[in-house]
Amino acid sequence: MKGTLSEKKKSSAWPRIQSYMLRFFMILATVLTVGTVFAVLIYVIVKGVPNLTPDLFAWEYNSENVSMMPSIINTLIVTALALLLAVPVGICSAIYLTEYAGRGNKLVSIIRITAETLSGIPSIVYGLFGFLFFVIQLHWSYSVLAGAFTLAIMILPLIMRTTEEALKAVPDSYREGSFGLGAGRLRTVFRIVLPSAMPGVLSGIILGVGRITGETAALLYTASTASDVVTNVMQPGRTLAVHMYCLINEGLYTNQAYATAVVLLIMVVGINALSSFVVKKVGVKK
Amino acid sequence: MxxxxxxxxxxxxxxxxxxxxxxxxxxxxxxxxxxxxxxxxxxxxxxxxGTEWRPSSGQYGIFPMIIGSIYVTIGAIIIGVPIGLFCAVYLAYFCPEKIYKIVKPVVNLMAGIPSIVYGFFGLVVIVPIMMDLCGNGKSLLTASILLGIMILPTIITVSESSIRAVPVSYYEGALGLGASKERAVFFSVLPAAKSGIMAGIILGVGRAIGETMAVIMVAGNQPLLPESLTSGVRTLTANVVIEMGYATGLHREALIATAVVLFVMILIINLLFTLVKRRDA
The missing domain is CATH 1.20.5 (Single alpha-helices involved in coiled-coils or other helix-helix interfaces)
Structure with missing residues (x-):
């Protein structure tokens, strides 16, 4: 009798213990996650900010000042080029998918599958493809242009997906209203649908910029690691992330690598914050 | 006109x-x-x-790298999935609004940190700690920990949205039957969100297996079969990045072939992802 009673008590205590344990693990996991991010940020900032010397922002790179200014300028050039290529294509294909293609269109499902495949390909594979196709096959040699094309393909699925989502979020009544007033499909897309989807499109583009800024593996063997500012797009040049990789690899510039990490982090974090700010503005507008 | x-x-x-x-x-x-x-x-x-990778003597066996990639990915999953899952459940069901407003942007930020910065952090922080703890800093274990951290945002984001997609009636039903909040979520909501969570894990696997810059800084990169958790490994991605710069002839072709093997693995993972997602829909 006594034995079964205590057993019964035990079994009714177990769910409660289990609940406490689950709650404990949840909080622990969340603290670990947030703690890790803060650890990375604080560590890099504490070690990096004291090393941010004016030397590091000199216009000319040499092995003494290991200036990151040329790589920052190169990053801007590569980003601009890649966006110039990827954004029109990405937006146009998203327009095709949402505004033109009929339901159950076979081509649409093929495009969807390939876009999904593209977004799963690791950056090193992009880098190697860029090397084989742009650098070798098209004889562009190591150049910023080859890097930009490679990155453009890499961010294409991102631009496509965010634009598609933004276009889908535009209510059908907008389109119907426009058609009702006698506007054609094209006019409706460019005058009505695209402008109202613009914040979503923009946030996707900004996310793309963030990805380009942080990218290393896809650029190593396409745009290569030349340390000077490029004067034309057929020249090789390193972006800031590649610059940081070179600094770490050479092993002599750990302090400068910390400083570069700070600048890189500020750029990427700023870009991502900008993107979510733009998205929030959409929410307010609605 | x-x-x-x-x-x-x-x-x-x-x-x-x-x-x-x-x-x-x-x-x-x-x-x-x-x-x-x-x-x-x-x-x-x-x-x-082949287990021998010696380009100088014409031996091109990438088995150690395939195993390296798989081990490192498994390690990342073992570390990243439980943490990510618990965190996602907390965010979806238990988190007070105020904390959510802090944690969610932090998770988004985590996804945006470039892999080169993670790698650097791993090199200057995790590697010395592991060196003190187990004698060898750059190892399979260190790479797994770093990758586990890096796949967290993917796991958390995808799991959270699939947990939120489960109808509230599941949760309320379990509560009505006398379950505690925690038990209701873990034993009633979570199983219903299974395939979405699975999709998130597969995405994480894809990220981990394709990660390059962070891994090469902390994995040691010896092209040998790892003997224990603390021995160094080289992944497929690392093999390409490290040697591509100076390789010529058959050596370079072998590196491209290494990338092909990686690419096929990624394609299989993508296929799995699509299948799981389709079953979900």
């Missing part, structure tokens, strides 16, 4: 939409046409199952 521009633009949109198909086609063609003949030349058995 209007009609003409309508048709022209429609064709333009169609062409733009086909660019991604073209890109995938080109990538497949260039990788496979460069890689497969090399695998044939070296011999598929020797290339895929």
């Amino acid at each position: 209007h009609k003409v521009s309508e048709v022209l633009m429609k064709i333009l949109f169609l062409i733009a939409a086909c660019v991604s198909v073209l890109a995938v086609g080109l990538i497949c063609w260039f990788l496979f046409s460069n890689g497969l003949p090399t695998i044939g030349k070296i011999g598929p058995g020797e290339f895929l199952l």
Whole structure:
């Protein structure tokens, strides 16, 4: 009798213990996650900010000042080029998918599958493809242009997906209203649908910029690691992330690598914050 | 006139939409046409199952790298999935609004930190700690920990949204039957969100196996079969990045073939992802 009673008590205590344990693990996991991010940020900032010397922002790179200014300028050039290529294509294909293609269109499902495949390909594979196709096959040699094309393909699925989502979020009544007033499909897309989807499109583009800024593996063997500012797009040049990789690899510039990490982090974090700010503005507008 | 521009633009949109198909086609063609003949030349058995990678003496066995990639990914999953899952459940069901407003942007930020910065952090922080703890800093274990951290945002974001997609009635039903909040979520909501969570894990696997810059800084990169958790490993991605810079001839072709093997693994993972997602829908 006594034995079964205590057993019964035990079994009714177990769910409660289990609940406490689950709650404990949840909080622990969340603290670990947030703690890790803060650890990375604080560590890099504490070690990096004291090393941010004016030397590091000199216009000319040499092995003494290991200036990151040329790589920052190169990053801007590569980003601009890649966006110039990827954004029109990405937006146009998203327009095709949402505004033109009929339901159950076979081509649409093929495009969807390939876009999904593209977004799963690791950056090193992009880098190697860029090397084989742009650098070798098209004889562009190591150049910023080859890097930009490679990155453009890499961010294409991102631009496509965010634009598609933004276009889908535009209510059908907008389109119907426009058609009702006698506007054609094209006019409706460019005058009505695209402008109202613009914040979503923009946030996707900004996310793309963030990805380009942080990218290393896809650029190593396409745009290569030349340390000077490029004067034309057929020249090789390193972006800031590649610059940081070179600094770490050479092993002599750990302090400068910390400083570069700070600048890189500020750029990427700023870009991502900008993107979510733009998205929030959409929410307010609605 | 209007009609003409309508048709022209429609064709333009169609062409733009086909660019991604073209890109995938080109990538497949260039990788496979460069890689497969090399695998044939070296011999598929020797290339895929050979344990000796000595380009200088003409031995190209990438088995240690395949195993390295798989081990590191498994390690990342073991570390990243439980933490990510618990965190996702907390965010979806238990987190007070105020804390959510802090944690969610932090998770988004985590996804945005470049892999080179993670790698650097791993190199200057995690590697010395591991050196003190187990004698060898750059190891399979260190790489697993770093990758586990890096896949957290993917796991958390995807799991959270699939947990939120489960109808509230599941949760309320369990509560009504007398379950505690925690038990209701873990034993009633979570099983219903299973396939979404699975999709998130597969995405994480894809990220971990394809990660390059962070891994090469903390994994040690010895092209040998790892003997224990603390021995160094080289992944497929690391093999390409490290040696591509100076490789020529058959050596370079063997590296491209290495990328082909990685690419095929990624394609399989993508396929799995699509299947799981389709079952979900």
